[in-house]
Amino acid sequence: MSAEEPVACARCGTLRGEDPAQALTWSTQVERGVRQWLCPDCSRTHVRDIEGKLPDEYW
Template identity: 65%
Template sequence: MADEPHVRCSRCGRSRADDPPFRALAWVVENAERGRIWLCPDCARIHVRDIEGKLPDEYW
């Protein structure tokens, strides 16, 4: 997963390859029916409520 080429944020289009290694580790990936969906750290922070809303009730 870490070596996937051409990873881009599904919201803003930013490329993971443009980030320094320590920042590239903060990217979020979701395994959905249509495949992997990536979010850069900035978009993940903005949309954290959307991400949390997808967690099963058992998590809470």
């Protein structure tokens, strides 16, 4: 990922800000070889699905 490339939540589309402390709260996952980012709100909402490794279709 390049520094110019904006990071957006794969679920809701929220853009990650420039604050490094805030960036630490984001989650990442690799689904079918593609890296996806999740904002803190979506991560909290779907934590059981993520931990259970359920496919996105079940979310």
